[in-house]
Amino acid sequence: MSNESVVEVKNLTVGYGDIVVLKNISFSVASGEIFVILGGSGCGKSTLLKHMIGLYTPFRGDVLIFGESMVNSSEDEKRKLMRSFGVTYQGGALFGSLTVAENIALPLEEYTTKTPKEINEVVQQKLALVNLDGFGNYMPSELSGGMRKRAGLARAMALDPTLLFFDEPSAGLDPITSAELDRLILRLREELGTTIVIVSHELDSIFTVADRAILLDKETKGIAATGKPKDLRDGSPNLWVREFLTRSKLKRDVV
Amino acid sequence: MGSPSRELVERIGAASTSVFRDMIEMVCFVGDLSKVSWRVLRKPSQLRWKETLYYMDMCGSQAVPIVLMICFLMGVILGFQAAVQMRKFGTELYVADLVGFSILKELGPLMVAMIATGRAGSAFAAEIGTMKVNDEISALETMGFAPSRFLVIPKILAMVIVSPVLTVFGDVIGIAGGFVVGTTMLGLPLMAYYNRTVEVLYPMVFILGMVKSVVFALIIAVIGCLRGFQSECNAQGVGRATTSAVVTSIFLIVIADAVLTIIFSLMGY
Numbered sequence: 001m002s003n004e005s006v007v008e009v010k011n012l013t014v015g016y017g018d019i020v021v022l023k024n025i026s027f028s029v030a031s032g033e034i035f036v037i038l039g040g041s042g043c044g045k046s047t048l049l050k051h052m053i054g055l056y057t058p059f060r061g062d063v064l065i066f067g068e069s070m071v072n073s074s075e076d077e078k079r080k081l082m083r084s085f086g087v088t089y090q091g092g093a094l095f096g097s098l099t100v101a102e103n104i105a106l107p108l109e110e111y112t113t114k115t116p117k118e119i120n121e122v123v124q125q126k127l128a129l130v131n132l133d134g135f136g137n138y139m140p141s142e143l144s145g146g147m148r149k150r151a152g153l154a155r156a157m158a159l160d161p162t163l164l165f166f167d168e169p170s171a172g173l174d175p176i177t178s179a180e181l182d183r184l185i186l187r188l189r190e191e192l193g194t195t196i197v198i199v200s201h202e203l204d205s206i207f208t209v210a211d212r213a214i215l216l217d218k219e220t221k222g223i224a225a226t227g228k229p230k231d232l233r234d235g236s237p238n239l240w241v242r243e244f245l246t247r248s249k250l251k252r253d254v255v
Numbered sequence: 256m257g258s259p260s261r262e263l264v265e266r267i268g269a270a271s272t273s274v275f276r277d278m279i280e281m282v283c284f285v286g287d288l289s290k291v292s293w294r295v296l297r298k299p300s301q302l303r304w305k306e307t308l309y310y311m312d313m314c315g316s317q318a319v320p321i322v323l324m325i326c327f328l329m330g331v332i333l334g335f336q337a338a339v340q341m342r343k344f345g346t347e348l349y350v351a352d353l354v355g356f357s358i359l360k361e362l363g364p365l366m367v368a369m370i371a372t373g374r375a376g377s378a379f380a381a382e383i384g385t386m387k388v389n390d391e392i393s394a395l396e397t398m399g400f401a402p403s404r405f406l407v408i409p410k411i412l413a414m415v416i417v418s419p420v421l422t423v424f425g426d427v428i429g430i431a432g433g434f435v436v437g438t439t440m441l442g443l444p445l446m447a448y449y450n451r452t453v454e455v456l457y458p459m460v461f462i463l464g465m466v467k468s469v470v471f472a473l474i475i476a477v478i479g480c481l482r483g484f485q486s487e488c489n490a491q492g493v494g495r496a497t498t499s500a501v502v503t504s505i506f507l508i509v510i511a512d513a514v515l516t517i518i519f520s521l522m523g524y
Contacts, residue, residue, distance in 0.1 A: 053397050083399040093390035097309075107398050152394075
């Protein structure tokens with residue numbers, strides 16, 4: 001793992017209208033790292049992700065992707081920068097009017113000079129990568145939730161980005177499918193050296209995949225803790241952080 | 256606690272700002288769209304032909320039966336109402352004039368636009384709204400695409416192509432409706448009605464109707480898409496966006512119709 005940072009968030013303040021959701025957030029993600037953004041519901045982790053990938057403009061601060069500013073670039077520069085990374089959305093966000101294969105082929109058709117035959121080869125290869133061989137001609141509505149997510153991942157990887165963002169990859173998946181997805185994420189990093197940023201609150205999957213995590217706090221609108229999830233769980237001085245990572249409150253309620 | 260009159264003023268103020276904001280958003284949307292259209296115009300390979308053809312089929316060929324049906328009945332109704340009045344003066348033959356001018360200048364384009372608003376405009380808003388709910392719009396953006404190139408330009412192009420064609424169908428069948436009334440109820444000779452229609456109508460009447468239909472098509476497609484993009488990210492939001500698309504389109508179509516009619520009459524047609 002090199003120390004050069006792929007994503008850098010600098011003094012970011014975000015929110016909607018007059019409401020500030022997160023204040024003065026700064027962190028960076030190193031190349032080849034699997035970085036998890038954690039937090040309770042409504043703490044702004046999805047909002048943070050949407051700012052990082054350039055869908056929203058922050059109140060203040062900057063997001064640098066591969067050293068280039070996402071906030072202060074022109075629309076065209078931003079579009080170009082966006083092509084350098086892939087995003088996998090919660091529900092897959094496949095285009096419903098296109099087949100799975102056409103979904104994956106879309107960025108290849110638009111951004112490369114590949115022939116239809118070469119594009120098809122890439123599509124088959126990506127489908128195989130996410131274990132969806134033979135599903136190319138299915139419409140997204142014919143796939144299960146987990147398959148749609150994996151197809152979304154295949155599409156995000158179509159242009160072989162070295163940086164991937166995941167929005168709640170395991171939300172709504174059964175434990176086995178969720179574990180498979182975790183293995184896939186680890187494999188991507190291992191085989192391709194991809195830097196991966198994940199927004200999640202699924203503890204099992206976080207302990208399996210994350211190199212480093214930040215925990216967002218709704219009350220202080222900032223980062224409550226940074227570090228390796230296991231270390232945070234066992235040694236964080238902040239009680240709330242330890243409770244969050246051990247679900248201890250929940251356990252107390254049940255027992 | 257404000258007094259009732261103060262509350263009234265506040266409500267009027269709030270409503271005005273929301274209308275004003277909506278107008279600004281509309282202008283921004285059209286501006287953004289013009290920019291993307293210009294790029295596509297300069298580089299036609301960027302146009303999504305597959306989608307354009309899909310929407311031409313959806314908004315065009317699939318709408319033919321309902322357009323024929325409604326325009327025919329409009330012709331019949333117009334002819335019937337005119338016949339009742341004209342008969343009093345013994346000027347039954349003028350039914351041909353009334354039906355011909357009304358259909359070509361007004362009712363042909365207007366009825367086609369109303370049908371298209373209900374069929375296409377609402378569908379555009381619902382489609383884009385649902386795509387927004389499913390993060391598909393976000394996905395398009397983070398893939399580095401301008402969403403309007405994929406989602407708006409094909410719809411506008413399809414509407415602008417098929418709307419005049421549908422209007423031609425509507426015009427012909429509408430005049431036929433009047434013809435049926437004239438020849439059956441009024442007992443006018445077939446040839447007399449036909450000759451009268453051909454005699455009084457001149458090409459410019461038809462062209463004005465076509466101009467109207469293109470303007471209406473633009474309004475329907477742009478408003479449908481705009482409302483879809485403005486939709487909130489939930490099921491009710493999509494429903495409201497769809498309603499708003501239809502209501503706003505009808506409103507703007509009627510305004511555009513009035514403005515165009517005034518302009519055309521000032522030009523002497």
